[in-house]
Amino acid sequence: MNAKVKALLIKTRRRLFGQNVGNNISAFxxxxxxxxxxxxxxxxxxxxxxxxxxxxxxxxxxxxxxxEERELNIVIAFVLSGSIYFGSVRQKQEVMAEVLGLLAFSAVKNSDRVSTLFFDEAVERFFKPTKSPKTLSAAVEHAMNVEVLGKKADMQALASYLLNSVKNRSIVLLVGDFYDMPDLSYLGAKHETYAVIVRDPFEEAPQLYGEYDLLDPVTQRHTVMQIDTALTKEYRARLKAHDEALFEHFREHRIAYTKIYTDEDPFIKLREMLK
Structure with a gap:
């Protein structure tokens, strides 16, 4: 386990198991x-x-x-995509790993079992239901170190997998950047579902002008592009429309959600969502 993973685990567990009990984000x-x-x-x-x-x-x-007065079944799905290999402040992948740690250790503090699923277009890795801090630490370490470049997120495949594999009504937490537009209506009807969207401020409001050689982190193809004010304005408008449709879908199907930027404290946003 490298120093960065150790520091993240210490930070995460200190937030949840420290003296300030009132800051516990468990609200399952x-x-x-x-x-x-x-x-x-x-x-x-x-x-x-x-x-x-x-x-x-x-x-x-x-x-x-x-x-709840007996243990819950909690499933955390970490959505793998090349697009999470980005960050102007911190890597999105690192923030998602911190989110995973906060949610998982919060559930254990609440005496619940946690399953952790890593998914791109299919299951990349699955950690079985556990209350073991050691296993959860291994899941956070995997989240920090798993290779994501070249991977493509398929949210529809993920939703279908969870519907078919998670039989009993559960709490399902999806962690990703949500650039794929999913239909989570059936998942939201069957399970108590939460969406944690992790983004970087720069990718929503890029400040670019001129010619750039861009690399697509999913296809890993290079594109030389001339970027000007009109293009960035169009990009922002399309992304805003995508997110508005996404949020409306969540609200329609009673899926709680939050958006966490790489320059924000995930703990605060998660506590607000789970309230």
């Missing part, structure tokens, strides 16, 4: 007896949890949501 919910809240019924919810009084009053079904 499941099948307990401690009532938490009401929510509108969605496909895949347990019909046994329907609150019939509220359903009758509101004329649409609502279910009771409980705080």
């Amino acid at each position: 919910k499941g099948n307990g007896i401690d009532f938490a809240e009401l929510k509108e019924y969605s496909y895949g919810d347990d019909v046994r949890k329907i609150n019939w009084k509220v359903t009758a009053r509101e004329q649409k079904p609502y279910i009771n949501v409980f705080n």
Whole structure:
């Protein structure tokens, strides 16, 4: 394990296991007896949890949501792509590894089991459900060191894989840069799904002018391109439209999401999302 991985693990575990218990980002919910809240019924919810009084009053079904009192099934999917090999402040891959560590160790602190999946167009590596800090450390180390150049993310293949392989209702956390537009409607209906989008500020607002030799990190092809103000403006508009459609899809299918930039603290953004 290299020094950079060790430093990241120390930082991650210190944030979660330090003195300040109030900063714990664990907010996972499941099948307990401690009532938490009401929510509108969605496909895949347990019909046994329907609150019939509220359903009758509101004329649409609502279910009771409980705080978890037994271990949850948590799956973290780390989406591999050549595009995460980039960063003007920190590498996106490094920030994603920190996100993975924060989520995984938070779940263990909450006495839950965690599965970690690395996926590009198929399964690259899978860490079985565990509560072992040693295994989670190995998953974070793999996230930091796995070769991503030349890899292509296929979010639709990932969603299909999770639907078919994760049988029981689970908490599924997807970590990637989300340049592939997925259909997560079925996944969001079956599982409590979260999306963590990791981006670099420069790739959303590039300051470039002139001729550049660009390398596509997915295809690894070179392209010589003349970049001017009109081109960067068009690029920003297309990316904004992509993200607006992505966020609308998440909201429509009740998928909680957050966007973390490489110059931000992932801990704060994750805590806000999980609240």
